[in-house]
Amino acid sequence: MAITAKNLDKNEYFYGHKACAGCGGSLAVRAALKVLGEKSAAVLPAGCMSAVGFNFPQLCFGNNAIISMFAGTASMLTGVEAGLRRRGIKDFHAVGFAGDGGTADIGIQALSGAIDRGDDIIYICYDNEAYMNTGIQKSGLTPFGARTTTTPAGKNIRGNIRPKKNMFEIAAAHDIPYAATATIGYINDFMEKVDKASRIKGTKYIHVIAPCPTGWGIPVDATVEAAREIVDCGLWYLAEYENGEFKINRDPGEFTDPAEYLKKQGRFKHLTDEDVDVIIKSRDKKWEKIRREWK
Amino acid sequence: MKRFLSGDEAFAEGIRLACPDVISAYPITPQTVVVERLSEMVEDGSLDSEFIHVESEHSALSCAIGASAAGVRTFTATSSQGLLYMAEGLPYAAGGRFPVVMMNANRATALPWNIYGDQRDSLALLDTGWIQEYAADAQEALDMAVMSYYIAEHRDVSTPFMVNLDGFVLTHTYENVDIPDRERVREFLPPYETENCFDFEHPKNIGFSAGPETNFIFKYKEHRAFERAIHVIKEAERRFGELFGRKYTGLAEEYLTEDADYVIITLGTAAGLCRTIADELRREGVKAGVLRIRYMRPFPNEEIARALKNAKAAAVLEKDISFGNAGTVYVNVAAALQWAGVSTPLYDFVGGLGGKDITHADIRNIYESMGKGAPRVTFMGIGVE
The missing domain is CATH 3.40.50.920 (Rossmann fold)
Structure with missing residues (x-):
């Protein structure tokens, strides 16, 4: 059954936290927990969501939750899952919510280990494309051209010179039972993927784009719009990996103009037309491959 | 029952008796024999534990903390570089009051590389909030594998426990060791019960942040637990002596x-x-x-x-x-x-x-x-x- 506003769990499991106005990450956590429900045990590493949700005595998770070490989201999930199973508890979800840095950089080893072991966990990477909790530093998922506080845009270097690490396909390369990309801009698609993941045995990886108004330099009411545009202009895509096959869920056919998406954001303000061309070329190359090889 | 065992093997026998629910460990000389023996025991069905093949020591302890937060008995083992690699997790387990038990094979730390025994690894981590015991022979190693759980998991203590064995000199030296009867160990060591864990009836947020107003209270509580541990160690040794006839002498x-x-x-x-x-x-x-x-x-x-x-x-x-x-x-x-x-x-x-x-x-x-x-x-x- 499709998830709609009508049948969505009315309970709140991530509520009363201190996230910034317009926070995309908190929306991803909130929506995912509404899908997974009260029988969830959530693991969150050091990062935005743990910083805003776990300030004793103001503890904001309505379900069981714990902060893990920064590099230890997946390994702690493994322990939580094994421990709860050993207690004879059934039908629970061990779910992790880690940011882009916590996933693609410091946490990638533990994540790879967990996928390799086939542990029965759901790992959700909420990707706001930089270390936002520490004040906007470059991560392995910061896109080409973005200005961060450690990739300043100056005369010599125009922001981040490297493309995003391809976490979705890295997860898939482990032959994981289920991996998906999503965005909070298409929240139903995201929630349905979480729901699907919750019904699959083994390790599940969902990579959800979750804009950060503070770090991206957009108004606080533009989060969802930005999270949609990134898909519409082709710089992100909604896809799944299942049973050894890649599947594209949404091919916009004709893309909206990436320049429009980029120029609205403070972090890309400095980009020249040539820079935008580089971004468009790289997008087209990716989509050519997607359209050729994915279902 | 008497058997001729190395320190590592004796410790593994003790862990078989304590029967942790979750074992997460990564191999490192001279600890390796422990994880090999435990894997064999899981394979042959004589140890009912979940053996998790983690990809690093950092994950070994992270996984053990997670399992402890889920409410079950846990074990990990390491040495030297491995102990240092999991160092972030030591105050983490202690601060969260997770009574993880660890065996550490005392070994020199690089550089220069050296696999032989000294105690610079564990002593460098003395201030991380773990109980630290140093065994002198294989019998004590085995007995501590059992007793450590009694002490660590005791409600008055709830503190992780590191048992140290001198690398090679103890881990790889064979001695006659008495293996206690399994039923009597069950009598000595009750199943792990805690409220410091996830609960689906009353969901909990654990392992949180605490600002300057409350942080020092948590740290003071950790310190107090060590004072109480002194009494619990005595009590554990008295009960152990009554059941198994071996006397230990406290700190x-x-x-x-x-x-x-x-x-x-x-x-x-x-x-x-x-x-x-x-x-x-x-x-x-x-x-x-x-x-x-x-x-x-x-x-x-x-x-x-x-x-x-x-x-x-x-x-x-x-x-x-x-x-x-x-x-x-x-x-x-x-x-x-x-x-x-x-x-x-x-x-x-x-x-x-x-x-x-x-x-x-x-x-x-x-x-x-x-x-x-x-x-x-x-x-x-x-x-x-």
Whole structure:
């Protein structure tokens, strides 16, 4: 059954936290927990969501939750899952919510280990494309051209010179039972993927784009719009990996103009037309491959 | 039942008896035998544990903490570089009050690389909030594998526990070991029960942040737990003695210290050789004694002060050095004497680094030179300037 506003769990499991106005990450956590429900045990590493949700005595998770070490989201999930199973508890979800840095950089080893072991966990990477909790530093998922506080845009270097690490396909390369990309801009698609993941045995990886108004330099009411545009202009895509096959869920056919998406954001303000061309070329190359090889 | 076992094997036998629900460990010399034996026990069905093949020591401890947060008994084992790699998790487990039990095979730390035994790995992490015990033989290793759970999981303690075995000298040396009866171990060690875990009836947020107003209260509670642990250790040893007939002596083990003029204070297996030489010196008319520190945390302050009060001199023999000062054991022993107002001269002898043999002559030399006034810190048998 499709998830709609009508049948969505009315309970709140991530509520009363201190996230910034317009926070995309908190929306991803909130929506995912509404899908997974009260029988969830959530693991969150050091990062935005743990910083805003776990300030004793103001503890904001309505379900069981714990902060893990920064590099230890997946390994702690493994322990939580094994421990709860050993207690004879059934039908629970061990779910992790880690940011882009916590996933693609410091946490990638533990994540790879967990996928390799086939542990029965759901790992959700909420990707706001930089270390936002520490004040906007470059991560392995910061896109080409973005200005961060450690990739300043100056005369010599125009922001981040490297493309995003391809976490979705890295997860898939482990032959994981289920991996998906999503965005909070298409929240139903995201929630349905979480729901699907919750019904699959083994390790599940969902990579959800979750804009950060503070770090991206957009108004606080533009989060969802930005999270949609990134898909519409082709710089992100909604896809799944299942049973050894890649599947594209949404091919916009004709893309909206990436320049429009980029120029609205403070972090890309400095980009020249040539820079935008580089971004468009790289997008087209990716989509050519997607359209050729994915279902 | 008696069996001829190495320290590592004896420890694995103890873990089979304690039966943790989740074991997460990564191999490293000289700990490896422990994880191999435990894997075999899981395979042959004699140990009902979930053995998790983690990809690193950091994940080993992270996984154990997660399982403990889920409410079950956990075990991990490591050594040296591995212990340092999981170091972030040590205060984490302690601060979260997760009673994870770990075996550490004491080994030198790189650089230079060296796989042999010294105690610089665990002593460097003395302040991370773990109970630290140093076993002297394979029997004690096995017994501590069982007793550590009783102490760590006790409601008054709820603190992680590290049992240290001297690399190779203990981990790989074979001895006759008595393996307690499984049923009687069940009688000794109740199943792990805690409220410090996830609960689907009453969901919990655990492992949280605490700002300046409350943080120090949590730290004070950790400190208090160590004070209570002293009583729980005594209680565990009393019950263990009643059930299995083996007596342990709390935070320290004393040998001929009552009337001793000269006392060596040491950790782990080195105490055995010290006792042999104390006997020898006694026959020569020198009143020599030995104090083996069993627990570095909680620390035997009172036992040390009492044992050294009437001595003419005392020396710490340790496989450790805190560069720029003295060895860590020395500093702790010196503080115990200072607090008690004991003015017995105390010297520090650093030996056995990187597995260098501590010889009969080395120990005799310690006893002889402390009577004459040794330098503050002596690197034994260094042979170079």
